[in-house]
Amino acid sequence: MSDTENLGKRLKRLRKGKKMTQLQLAEQLGLSISAISKFETGNSSLSFDTLKKVAALYNVSTDYLLIGSITDSEAPSQNNFPYNAAEVAPSTATDVEAPYTNASRIHVDKLNLTVLPYIPLEARAGLAEFYADDVTKYPWENAETLAVIDVPNTSEYKEAIVVAINGDSMDPTIKNGSKVVVTPVQRGNWQYLNPGVYCIIFLNNFVVKRVKDNTLLENGLLRLHSDNPAGGTFQIKGEDIRAVWRVRWAAYTPIE
Known part of the structure; x- marks a missing residue:
């Protein structure tokens, strides 16, 4: 149950x-x-x-x-x-x-559970629109919540949230239907993003992509990669970025 x-x-x-x-x-x-x-x-x-x-x-x-x-x-x-x-x-x-009579308890x-704000698929568009207006503080106290096991009790995770993932562009790293724990990256650190997987809001779009080479300092552009070769890559302008979270791990992952 x-x-x-x-x-x-x-x-x-x-x-x-x-x-x-x-x-x-x-x-x-x-x-x-x-x-x-x-x-x-x-x-x-x-x-x-x-x-x-x-x-x-x-x-x-x-x-x-x-x-x-x-x-x-x-x-x-x-x-x-x-x-x-x-x-x-x-x-x-x-x-x-x-849940079943033949199942053991x-x-x-x-x-050790931590209840975190949760952004389901249907809320991602609203989140992107919120940040597209350049508002820096989302009202997380009104968000849905999800209990996650063993979230580190460190300052790095003070503003962690859980995000629902759809699509196969990040397969096999992140499966369709997964829920991932992410931590925010402050605006002043975007130009120094290390290689990794990130949730990024640019203009009014919400995407989950991999950063390999960060060229924001050099040319003001950031290339985003899909782990699934069919997903391709594309560039975004640094000035269009509204929010960034680093994906830490999958709290829930469907088994195929």
């Missing part, structure tokens, strides 16, 4: 424990009944801002909502994620419900 399904069941049980209807909860949170229904059935994920409101309403921790029972001694310490990404403290060993011990 997925984390989202477990979270949905907890949300529904807590609401019923408070003897609240979905309409009453929706009004308290400033959301629609449809949104509440999708949360409880696991068809939609909560933003971290909404997660905090639900936790406060039910007088439970966000850790409990995300991963189930947790003791006070295991409460997470405050972290410095600027958009309220939540580091989830290691849980006690718990049994995760098996999964024993989870010291699971």
Whole structure:
């Protein structure tokens, strides 16, 4: 059973424990009944801002909502994620419900999860449009979220996000349907980009490509490469670049 399904069941049980209807909860949170229904059935994920409101309403921790029972001694310490990404403290060993009668239960011990802002495919265009207006700070607190295992607790990852990947232009390095953890590159460092894979917004386009030779200092151009030979290469102007993130690793990868 997925984390989202477990979270949905907890949300529904807590609401019923408070003897609240979905309409009453929706009004308290400033959301629609449809949104509440999708949360409880696991068809939609909560933003971290909404997660905090639900936790406060039910007088439970966000850790409990995300991963189930947790003791006070295991409460997470405050972290410095600027958009309220939540580091989830290691849980006690718990049994995760098996989805099929012939499947064994999964024993989870010291699971270290970090909840990061998540940009699904349908949100990438909106993100590109936001940065195309030269706005430097995206409202990450309103973004969807995704729990990721073992994110380094270093300053380099303070503004990490998760991005959904579609298409096969970066195959075999990044598969279609993958979700990758990326960290931002500050504007002043774009001309010094090292070889690697990057998410880049230029004009109103969002692309995931490889940088091999950075010539921004020499001629103001940056050539972007696909790992799949069929994807080809193309150049963009440095003045058209709006945002850059370096791809660190794939948090979720489909198996073909």
